[in-house]
Amino acid sequence: MSVVQQVKQAAVKAITSLYQIELREESILVNATKPEFEGDYTIVLFAFVKQIKKSPEQLGNELGEYLVQQNPSLFTSFNVIKGFLNLSISNEYWINFLSTNYDNAQFGIKEKNNEKVMVEYSSPNTNKPLHLGHLRNNFLGWSIAEILKANGNDVVKTCVVNDRGIHICKSMVAWQLFGNNETPETKNVKGDHLVGDYYVKFNDAYKKEIDELIAAGKTKEQAEKEAPIMLAAQQMLVDWEAGKPDVIELWKQMNSWVYAGFDETYKNIGSDFDKVYYESNTYLLGKDLVKQGLEKNVFYKKEDGSVWIDLTKDGLDEKVVQRKDGTSVYITQDIGLAEQRQKEFNAKQSIYVVGDEQNYHFKVLKLICQKLGLPSADGIYHLSYGMVELPTGKMKSREGTVVDADDLVAEMINIARQKTEELGKVKDFTEEELIELYKTIGLGALKFFLLRVDPKKKMIFNPEESIDFHGFTGPFIQYTHARIKSILRKTDEVASFGFQVSGSLSLLEKQLAVQLETFPAIIEEAATEHDPSKLAIYVFNIAQTFNSFYSQHSITNAENEEKKMLRLQLATLTAHTLKTGMHLLGINVPERM
């Protein structure tokens, strides 16, 4: 049990027995004591001053006295300042905490609870390569899945590939028109980039045709509708749905190029999935649910045959769920897929990692599923994240302002190489080790940069100012880990030395121990709030505290053997915690750098 929990429990007991008042543990506010005051944890008394009808000072003194008396192994002393009861936790408690946990590489990871969670993330379109926005999605999705695993859940990672629709047809048409049978092999370019290039070519040609039509006297609207290349794309979609063999073949061909490209990128950035769905297989799902919904009067039919749901009572609008021609819309397949996955996994939570532009969509999806009575409905959670923008505004593929994922990753690795070479600390590394290290650092910097902020906030990425390697960054934490490992490599005493420390802890020794002790609680918080940034901030704080500790205390040349062992334990547990915490963000930590 965590210290904070123990404090709360003890406080509840104390208040009950002193004042005969029943309190819930949650109603007791326990904070870390501010550094300028004496103590480790602080109970804020104002909340129950009224109920108990005593002055905060009196209450604090009575409570403090009782707590110290009843829990001598936990509390050693207390002081009351205004409405704050500051409690000092005993040295023995921290020392005991360290000696029982320091060698546990799994520290912070919870036991399995067999609760199933589905995480859907990445979900790319097959008409263009991944860009910076997708990276935020992938890193978030992967991280939240790992965090939930660490919190005891049984996690299934899924991906829904949008492999059909008008946008794919655009790339196909452009390739037919301008491609000259070009392939990724003949052009020596990744398949997703090749297909993306034709998507751009389509839009260029489309724009040109519109201009020509306008010059010939058409209105802008007419021109947009009548441009031959757009008509060709629309025809291709019709042909695709009709299963026309040559269209299907081209579609399969081009998609296979894209998948080969995606696989390379995913492998590079560390994304993986337990199950991949393709919209070409799932886009017809949900039709039977529309029928059921009509029978249950959840949906209603208009005269023209289209099917709707009225969500005005829920503060939303009316929403179409089936077109008048009987075909389904986007949300219909999401409902169908939700049902299918319910049958497949029976997950308690379904987390959709999707940008905040779809907030409304997911509100509607959850409501509809609830109204249809799908068992998985209440567990639907939209992990909504803000767009990644450039200083100039949003990224626009048509304007060529998109930051390509592969390019960016390569650039980061390149910067990692430059900086590492400048420092010249790894001259004895083999070529393979260097390549590995540059990737670890470059990708670590990028992932940390994208994960350290609250997911729901939009963020600005400035490609001109490259991502920093100092301060609140991935490499800073990696460096701290490497430093510790360097010390531990030089000593193998830790595992064999059974010791008993009796002296007191220095300020920084204790601060580090106190922070390390909260790791399990931080993982739990990140999991319940679906927020990896909590973990990123925590890991940074640990590294910061360790570095201060490191600069003030010698570990291998400590004042005495006891201190040395204590510090080795602190360092070991710090290394484990940094490694685990970074792993949960999808970031590796090197042994040396």
Added chain:
RNA sequence: GGUCCGGUAGCUCAGCUGAAUAGAGCAACAGCCUUCUAAGCUGUGGGUCAUUGGUUUGAAUCCAAUCCGGAUCACCA
């Protein structure tokens, strides 16, 4: 227009289930490498927490209004 999200140091962000003098990083400035990795550490300066009003013993945090920025409200996905 309706709904939702955001506005905290020059910049990027924590803090937002109310509590002590609002915190980090970057940038600026001043120090610290014959001692475990200086991708580090220490210190200094830097704030009308968008504005106004309210609730409260106590508000960056809760409520209301206003201003600014964004998203969304398709028989698109």
